[in-house]
Amino acid sequence: EIVLTQSPTTMAASPGExxxxxxxxxxxxxxxxxxxxxxxxxxxxxxxxxxxxxxxVPDRFSGSGSGTSYSLTISSMEAEDxxxxxxxQLTSTPPTFGAGTKxxxx
Amino acid sequence: EVQLVETGGxxxxxxxxxxxxxxxxxxTFNNYxxxxxxxxxxxxxxxxxxxxxxxxxxxxxxxxxxxxxxxxDNAQNTLYLQMNSLRSExxxxxxxxxxxxxxxxxxxxxxxxxxVMVTVSS
Numbered sequence: 654e655i656v657l658t659q660s661p662t663t664m665a666a667s668p669g670e671x672x673x674x675x676x677x678x679x680x681x682x683x684x685x686x687x688x689x690x691x692x693x694x695x696x697x698x699x700x701x702x703x704x705x706x707x708x709x710v711p712d713r714f715s716g717s718g719s720g721t722s723y724s725l726t727i728s729s730m731e732a733e734d735x736x737x738x739x740x741x742q743l744t745s746t747p748p749t750f751g752a753g754t755k756x757x758x759x
Numbered sequence: 760e761v762q763l764v765e766t767g768g769x770x771x772x773x774x775x776x777x778x779x780x781x782x783x784x785x786x787t788f789n790n791y792x793x794x795x796x797x798x799x800x801x802x803x804x805x806x807x808x809x810x811x812x813x814x815x816x817x818x819x820x821x822x823x824x825x826x827x828x829x830x831x832d833n834a835q836n837t838l839y840l841q842m843n844s845l846r847s848e849x850x851x852x853x854x855x856x857x858x859x860x861x862x863x864x865x866x867x868x869x870x871x872x873x874x875v876m877v878t879v880s881s
Binding site: 683684686688695696697698701707739743744746747749751752753 | 803804806818820854864865866867869870871874
């Protein structure tokens with residue numbers, strides 16, 4: 654099973670600040686997927702195929718990476734971006750999620 | 760608008776069974792793979808099961824294989840998860856997802872339902 658390690662575990666960012674979240678895979682994967690989960694809500698797809706923006710997602714979100722190293726970037730932090738972010742790999746069975754990064758507003 | 764509405768959760772004793780349902784609307788159900796993913800209280804996400812659009816193939820992680828069965832009724836636009844021999848570690852919110860794409864990777868989870876809570880306790 655591929656293990657996804659997300660870092661940092663928790664962070665706080667000020668409005669307007671650039672934020673970069675990292676997801677490292679224990680083996681190479683084809684793509685990475687990113688989800689946002691706000692408290693008590695269901696996860697929402699942000700990024701698919703590593704860098705494609707899901708419908709309705711603000712363009713301040715972007716994804717990049719390849720092989721075993723991937724990142725999610727928020728170009729300018731907004732209050733509504735406070736949430737937990739999860740990465741997901743589907744290349745190898747079983748699909749696995751990272752443990753999540755909790756992003757708070759400073 | 761894509762909608763996924765899960766029902767059937769509740770409190771169940773260890774060793775007993777429970778069946779979850781997910782009614783889909785807003786898209787052509789029989790064109791899409793579907794999956795279940797769960798989240799234990801305060802924990803991360805864990806994939807539970809997937810089914811192809813025809814229902815001809817199903818997939819499970821080792822943690823639920825042999826105990827859980829995913830199925831679908833394309834005439835009723837409904838996805839199911841039959842859970843047998845439930846354990847305390849199955850306590851979680853269960854989400855139904857629509858799966859899209861395919862190619863180098865299997866389909867990914869694009870839309871999620873609101874979730875249904877399952878509590879396994881005596």
